[in-house]
Amino acid sequence: NAGVTQTPKFRVLKTGQSMTLLCAQDMNHEYMYWYRQDPGMGLRLIHYSVGEGTTAKGEVPDGYNVSRLKKQNFLLGLESAAPSQTSVYFCASSQGLAVEQFFGPGTRLTVL
């Protein structure tokens, strides 16, 4: 099993450009999450999904959109990138809400 995978691993954008980050999991988990990690701030939840076709806002959702069209995939979109969105983005999945979360390797995004 690959676990949780993320595409791409690195990306550089110019301000105003758009992009989509892909997260895939092969553990048949219901819950999926997108976090961002910034120095000195810990991981913060952007959006999450409790099942196929559902999405919900987390702590820092502004400037991001998500979609969960298939159970195994969770997409994070930036419609108009800003330098404040420079960060490392992590996807995670879990079978339930209060159980162990499994993380992907991360995507390092730089917005110039």
Add this chain to the structure above:
Amino acid sequence: KQEVTQIPAALSVPEGENLVLNCSFTDSAIYNLQWFRQDPGKGLTSLLLIQSSQREQTSGRLNASLDKSSGRSTLYIAASQPGDSATYLCAVRWTDKLIFGTGTRLQVFP
């Protein structure tokens, strides 16, 4: 406001030492607490998950304890090795919210 704090931010110890990493949290009404390891440039690896009804969990050289009443958890690493060098994060779950600490960066030198 629910917060998670990890002190110290960094720790450097010689190989073989037993060490304790600390995690403190406000609001004792937690569901569970999870300890993670993060290597530089990598994702998070789950180490131990303690449910609110448990006092401790063990995995190999790792032992995590939980004291809800005092809002504290400790991660004990026995006989530390250079391969234990990483950042250790704790994450606390309250109802539908999971909050991460900023981590303790551990270096174990030979």
